[in-house]
Amino acid sequence: MAALDKLYRWGEVQGLVAEAPFTHRAVWRRGHAGRRGQIATRNDAYERAAKRSDVRFLTLEDYRVFRDVGLRGLTLDGAERPGARDRNGARNALFAELLVTTGLRLEEASSLFAAEVPAGAAAAGRQIWLELPACLTKGERGRRVLLPRRLAQQISAYLAVERAAAVTKFQARGGWGSIDQPIFADGIQPGAVLRLRDGRTVSLDALTPDERARVVLCGDGAPCEPAALWLTEVGQPVRPNSWEAIFARASRRCAEAGAPVRISPHQLRHTFAVHMLAMLIQRRLQEAAAPAGPMDSYRELLGDPLQQVQRLLGHASLATTYVYLDHVASRADTIDAAVEELLALVPTGRPA
Incomplete structure (x- = not known):
């Protein structure tokens, strides 16, 4: 990355390229051995090497308890608890389901537009490929995320009921007046383009998470509503720090x-990574029963699952994804399934 950065900087000086593709920011670096700290320039494409200790994931049972008890306000046995149910419990649980089934980062999931989740595909019972704009993703690389069919249907129900009720309150209260520097737009055009009220158009790839939270749609004379997918009870976009507070309260x-x-x-992103990697490896173990050469078997068992999870998480380096492999062994069901599959491959000897 550093070499490419220098190459493009040289290309700018020589007039070979209009501009370098990398962005930079100033970071404070602590001094060591008596040296003073200093401000340094850091390439935004830099991805810190992951360590095993960085990964904290949940068992699926712990996640279920957190979702049902913490977010939905139910009792441990799943019963209703009078007076303790969160008014936004269904929305909060749905947001957690989005994180744990897609591996989205908090800022990515909280900055989605309602129009970016195609309701028609969910109603038809199909899975949805969700296109994440470049400005939402780390390193501005953009990526595609697959929404499970059940989750897509639940989001469609949220749009039709809970979010629709929040939009009605937003319109009745003139909620756009509570948004700092709102960005009024007529709508989102095909090709992921936002059409502003003054006639200009802006690519959704160019909108930062903060700008996305300020977009208010007022097209074709219709009452204004926020473009954001996740809304508070009165229709204001839910910011990332609010989700942090919601999760702390649920804990x-x-x-x-x-x-x-x-x-x-x-932690739900880590949970998705570990469990998805474990399940993909289980599938490869099953497929490995078919005759194949040693290198083909290795690719089937490790290469493809790691690369698939790398693409889903949006990691720039496979080494970052590889750290999750250490945690797969702590899933007891994965170990049991792997042992059973391997035993099935061992030829049965004839009794002497």
């Missing part, structure tokens, strides 16, 4: 119910 509720789990949104 406290779990502890009060006798299930001490502390969960952050980013």
Whole structure:
């Protein structure tokens, strides 16, 4: 990356390229061995090497407890608990489901537009490929994320009921007046283009997460509504720091119910990575029963699952994804399934 950065900088000086494709920012670097700290320039495409200790994932049972007890306000046995149910519990649980089934980062998931989730495909019972704009993703690389069929249907229900009710309150209260520097637009055109009220158009790839939270749609004389997918009870976009507070409150509720789990949104990304990698490896173990050469078997068992998870998570380097492999062994069901599959491949000897 550093070599490419220097190459493009040289190309700019020589007039071979109009501009370098990398962006930079100033970071504070702490001094060592008595040296003073200093401000340094850092390439935004830099991705810190992952360490095993960085990964914190949940068992699926712990996640279920957090979702049902912490976010939905139910009891440990799944019953309704009078007076403790969160008014936005269904929305909050749906947001958690999005994180744990797609591996989206918090800022990516919280900055989606409602129009970016095609409702028709969900109604038809199909899975949805969700296109993440470049400005939402780390390193501005953009990527595609697959929404499971059940999740797509749940989001469609949220759009039709809970979000629609929030939009009605937003319009009745003139909620756009509570948005700092709102960006009014007529609508989103085919090709992922936002059409502003003054006639200009802006690519969705160019909108930052902060700008996305300020977009208000008022097209064709219709009452204004936020473009954001996730809205508060009165129709204001839910910001990333609000989700952090929601998860912290849900963790406290779990502890009060006798299930001490502390969960952050980013842990659900780790949870997706570990469990998805484990399931893909299980599938490769099953497929490995077919005759294949040793290199083909290795590619089937490790190469494809790692690369698939790398693409889903949007990692620039496979080494970043590889760290999750260390945690797959801690999934007891994966170990059991792997042993059973391997035993099935061992030829049965004839009794002497």
